[in-house]
Amino acid sequence: MRRFYDEYVKDSDRVEEESLLRVADGYPRPTVHDLRRTATTHMxxxxLGKEVRSRILNHKDLSVDAIYDRYAYFEEKAEALQGWHAYLKRLLQKEFGDVDWVEFYGRRMELVTCTEQD
Known part of the structure; x- marks a missing residue:
C-alpha cells in the first residue's frame, strides 16, 4: 500500500485527473491499519458484534470460552465483508461513476510489474 501510495502521489497530474486520493500537506500517508480501522468502525x-469483527481482523481470542467455541463464523464474516464491499463500491460509484477500479488498477499494476521486470 505504501509503494502504491508513494508512486501515486509522485504523479501530480494523475492525482489531479483521477482525484482518487485526497492528498494534502501535513497528513500522513495511509496504511493498511487505517483500512482495518475504517472497516471495523463501519461494521x-x-x-456487527465484536466477536465477528475480531474474527475478521484475525485477532486472537484469549477468553476462557474461546477454548470451547470452535464455530468459524464463516457466514457472518462473509455477510459483513459483502456489506463493506457494497459500501465501498457505492462510494466509488458516487464519486467516479461505473468504473471497475479493481480491473482498472489491476491492469495498471500488471503493466507496472511487467515494466519493472524488463
Whole structure:
C-alpha cells in the first residue's frame, strides 16, 4: 500500500485527473491499519458484534470460552465483508461513476510489474 501510495502521489497530474486520493500537506500517508480501522468502525456502526469483527481482523481470542467455541463464523464474516464491499463500491460509484477500479488498477499494476521486470 505504501509503494502504491508513494508512486501515486509522485504523479501530480494523475492525482489531479483521477482525484482518487485526497492528498494534502501535513497528513500522513495511509496504511493498511487505517483500512482495518475504517472497516471495523463501519461494521460496528452497522451493528456487527465484536466477536465477528475480531474474527475478521484475525485477532486472537484469549477468553476462557474461546477454548470451547470452535464455530468459524464463516457466514457472518462473509455477510459483513459483502456489506463493506457494497459500501465501498457505492462510494466509488458516487464519486467516479461505473468504473471497475479493481480491473482498472489491476491492469495498471500488471503493466507496472511487467515494466519493472524488463
Amino acid at each position: 460496528s456502526k452497522h451493528g
